Amino acid sequence: MFPLSAQKTGPIGVFDSGYGGLTILGKFRELLPQYDYLYLGDNARTPYGTRSYEIVYEFTLEAVKKLFELGCPLVILACNTASAKALRSIQQNDLPHLDPTRRVLGVIRPTAEYIGNVTNTRHVGLLATAGTVKSESYPLEIKKIFPDIHVTGVPCPMWVPLVENNEYSSEGADFFVRKYIEMLLNEDPQIDTIILGCTHYPLLKDKIRQYTPAHIRLISQGELVAESLKDYLHRHADMNARCSHNGRCEFLTTESVEKFRESASVFLHDTDVNVRSVVLE
Numbered sequence: 001m002f003p004l005s006a007q008k009t010g011p012i013g014v015f016d017s018g019y020g021g022l023t024i025l026g027k028f029r030e031l032l033p034q035y036d037y038l039y040l041g042d043n044a045r046t047p048y049g050t051r052s053y054e055i056v057y058e059f060t061l062e063a064v065k066k067l068f069e070l071g072c073p074l075v076i077l078a079c080n081t082a083s084a085k086a087l088r089s090i091q092q093n094d095l096p097h098l099d100p101t102r103r104v105l106g107v108i109r110p111t112a113e114y115i116g117n118v119t120n121t122r123h124v125g126l127l128a129t130a131g132t133v134k135s136e137s138y139p140l141e142i143k144k145i146f147p148d149i150h151v152t153g154v155p156c157p158m159w160v161p162l163v164e165n166n167e168y169s170s171e172g173a174d175f176f177v178r179k180y181i182e183m184l185l186n187e188d189p190q191i192d193t194i195i196l197g198c199t200h201y202p203l204l205k206d207k208i209r210q211y212t213p214a215h216i217r218l219i220s221q222g223e224l225v226a227e228s229l230k231d232y233l234h235r236h237a238d239m240n241a242r243c244s245h246n247g248r249c250e251f252l253t254t255e256s257v258e259k260f261r262e263s264a265s266v267f268l269h270d271t272d273v274n275v276r277s278v279v280l281e
Contacts, residue, residue, distance in 0.1 A: 010071030011036035018046035020200030021078030022267035027222035043255035049129025060086035084135035110228035116146035123190040126153035128197030251275035
């Protein structure tokens with residue numbers, strides 16, 4: 001295990017409310033295998049999407065503090081709800097007091113920067129948790145870069161539980177996948193690009209594709225966030241030097257270690273993960 005105290009160099013922390021962030025971590029490891037990673041899943045308190053801003057902020061800050069305590073100089077919030085509801089407050093209000101030399105980044109900005117390159121109609125759909133949609137983080141970020149793009153969001157409250165309980169490939173999942181896609185396209189038939197605005201959703205992508213018209217492009221975040229992290233580390237040599245380069249990856253969960261190991265084998269195709277339980281407070 002990584003040392004339990006801050007150190008000169010340390011792993012890149014990756015946080016999610018559950019298993020969804022593993023889809024982001026997997027792309028990190030493909031593109032940037034030389035770095036060390038420490039993944040923290042708050043599986044005991046998932047989902048975050050239906051929780052208040054205050055609770056999501058509190059839980060996310062607890063996770064960031066834990067990853068800092070374990071030596072991470074850089075933490076990626078691989079969770080759209082946490083990025084939408086907690087990232088700005090942590091960056092602006094907490095980091096100056098916790099440690100102004102460390103950084104916390106999210107997953108919404110890299111997606112917003114990319115979306116303008118792929119939509120022709122300039123009508124974009126967002127499928128995400130209720131918290132992410134309600135925050136309006138995506139339309140706000142996209143408007144900053146591409147003011148001509150219209151964003152329509154629909155919350156998908158059943159999708160995260162389907163993934164967390166390994167029911168995403170079941171026949172029962174079809175009803176909920178089709179339902180939310182139809183709602184989105186009924187609200188704006190001009191949509192030609194859909195953002196899968198939750199890191200859990202790539203595991204539902206085959207079903208989403210099945211019920212989405214072929215001309216509509218589906219945008220998953222893993223590759224975009226990985227490319228953004230690569231660019232960030234290239235532009236910030238000081239932070240790159242602080243992130244350890246041993247190619248190791250370790251995992252923490254607030255719930256069952258065995259359940260996490262089973263799910264990691266699905267998300268990462270890896271049955272031999274180094275995982276242990278942790279308490280956030």
